[in-house]
Amino acid sequence: MRLSRFFLPVLKETPSDAQIVSHQLMLRAGMIRQEAAGIYAWLPLGLRVLRKIETIVREEQNRAGAIELLMPTLQPADLWRESGRYDDYGKEMLRIVDRHERDLLYGPTNEEMITEIFRGYCRSYKDLPKILYHIQWKFRDEIRPRFGVMRGREFLMKDAYSFDLDLESATKAYNKMFVAYLNTFARMGLKSVPMRADTGPIGGKLSHEFIILAETGESEVFCDARLVDMPAPGEVDFDGDLQPLVDQRTALYAATEEMHDAARFEADVPEERRVSARGIEVGHIFNFGTKYSDPMKALVTGPDGKDTAVHMGSYGVGVSRLLGAIIEASHDENGVIWPEAVAPFGAGVINMRAGDEACDAASTDVYAKLDAAGLEPLLDDTNERAGAKFATMDLIGVPYQVVIGPRGLKEGKVEVKIRASGERHELSLEDAVNRLV
Numbered sequence: 294m295r296l297s298r299f300f301l302p303v304l305k306e307t308p309s310d311a312q313i314v315s316h317q318l319m320l321r322a323g324m325i326r327q328e329a330a331g332i333y334a335w336l337p338l339g340l341r342v343l344r345k346i347e348t349i350v351r352e353e354q355n356r357a358g359a360i361e362l363l364m365p366t367l368q369p370a371d372l373w374r375e376s377g378r379y380d381d382y383g384k385e386m387l388r389i390v391d392r393h394e395r396d397l398l399y400g401p402t403n404e405e406m407i408t409e410i411f412r413g414y415c416r417s418y419k420d421l422p423k424i425l426y427h428i429q430w431k432f433r434d435e436i437r438p439r440f441g442v443m444r445g446r447e448f449l450m451k452d453a454y455s456f457d458l459d460l461e462s463a464t465k466a467y468n469k470m471f472v473a474y475l476n477t478f479a480r481m482g483l484k485s486v487p488m489r490a491d492t493g494p495i496g497g498k499l500s501h502e503f504i505i506l507a508e509t510g511e512s513e514v515f516c517d518a519r520l521v522d523m524p525a526p527g528e529v530d531f532d533g534d535l536q537p538l539v540d541q542r543t544a545l546y547a548a549t550e551e552m553h554d555a556a557r558f559e560a561d562v563p564e565e566r567r568v569s570a571r572g573i574e575v576g577h578i579f580n581f582g583t584k585y586s587d588p589m590k591a592l593v594t595g596p597d598g599k600d601t602a603v604h605m606g607s608y609g610v611g612v613s614r615l616l617g618a619i620i621e622a623s624h625d626e627n628g629v630i631w632p633e634a635v636a637p638f639g640a641g642v643i644n645m646r647a648g649d650e651a652c653d654a655a656s657t658d659v660y661a662k663l664d665a666a667g668l669e670p671l672l673d674d675t676n677e678r679a680g681a682k683f684a685t686m687d688l689i690g691v692p693y694q695v696v697i698g699p700r701g702l703k704e705g706k707v708e709v710k711i712r713a714s715g716e717r718h719e720l721s722l723e724d725a726v727n728r729l730v
């Protein structure tokens with residue numbers, strides 16, 4: 294992409310109403326624009342990252358055997374009346390009346406709707422097990438939306454729902470999602486800690502939140518330090534027994550504030566391994582049995598010929614919240630430092646002297662080679678001063694910068710800068726391209 298043709302409305306100043314660094318940087322880097330409280334326009338740079346995050350989430354859901362579909366954002370209120378949540382859900386629910394005076398709502402989550410879809414087609418245990426998911430916008434009329442996309446009112450969520458014949462099988466689904474989440478967040482360069490959590494309005498008894506430790510996190514969390522650096526499982530056989538991988542983690546103490554047991558924490562975890570920190574909840578998984586299938590009559594005929602309500606679970610990832618979480622975990626005083634897997638562009642090519650024939654030719658050459666190699670480079674071909682070009686490229690956080698200037702070119706060199714470490718290397722054009730692809 295040539296910057297002169299892109300749309301990147303970076304801000305010089307830090308907006309005063311943004312308190313945390315991820316909110317400040319997303320505004321300054323021209324990634325989002327607030328249209329209403331907790332409601333954002335996704336500008337081109339932010340959308341590129343959102344789509345990268347979504348793709349990683351989708352790949353890991355598919356790898357775990359979940360099947361993608363897409364449910365609407367608007368839902369009939371009658372579904373929520375069947376489950377009894379229409380009144381319970383409270384003011385967070387955005388209720389809508391259409392021209393025919395029918396009650397609709399903007400979905401905050403989709404347990405009722407996915408149960409209605411399942412019961413419409415599946416009647417036999419032979420249709421099980423199933424994990425169905427979608428990546429769809431949600432609306433929750435948060436009383437105090439804040440911190441930018443971290444706590445929005447309209448936000449993007451991956452929500453998956455499992456259907457099984459019994460608790461044993463439902464636990465297998467839970468374990469698949471548990472492992473898939475560890476791998477998903479690791480691919481984004483994040484260290485996530487699974488913590489016993491409260492089940493809240495979604496319900497059930499078993500639930501884990503996946504927390505990224507960050508000083509600006511809204512959650513207060515407590516855990517055994519060994520959990521923080523435990524590597525993600527990586528390649529696993531999702532049809533195999535995942536319980537040992539889950540037990541390895543759940544055997545260690547980790548709890549959010551609501552579930553914290555200080556006495557047990559002190560008894561179970563030696564002082565030098567006790568972590569109490571703030572964290573960002575990027576995922577939340579629930580096992581809630583027949584909470585929805587009972588009232589909504591989502592029944593299957595079992596091998597014994599008897600009808601039984603399916604055992605369900607739901608598994609959410611805050612796709613749009615993850616931009617904020619990644620920035621909180623990976624930034625410096627100059628801006629964002631995107632992990633390569635989610636970076637909006639693979640490299641920034643900076644032409645120090647636009648208009649100089651040699652610099653223009655070399656910049657176009659490097660840009661074309663990186664583009665051909667699929668690195669999705671951004672070429673700053675504007676007439677901005679060099680300092681402003683460096684500042685913008687640092688701010689938007691692309692992982693590598695190739696700097697092309699007249700002095701370096703005289704010696705046939707360009708400079709490659711690694712954004713995360715600040716390291717700089719003087720290389721030939723050829724070596725610079727080979728270093729990056």
Ligand SMILES: Nc1ncnc2c1ncn2[C@@H]1O[C@H](COS(=O)(=O)NC(=O)[C@@H](N)CS)[C@@H](O)[C@H]1O
Binds near residue numbers: 403444575607
């Ligand atoms: N207001 C919000 N803004 C941004 N992300 C949010 C917001 N509320 C929740 N999330 C994200 O969405 C994830 C799932 O939300 S949840 O309420 O925990 N779970 C559910 O809604 C279940 N139905 C999972 S399918 C959370 O872990 C969090 O990362």
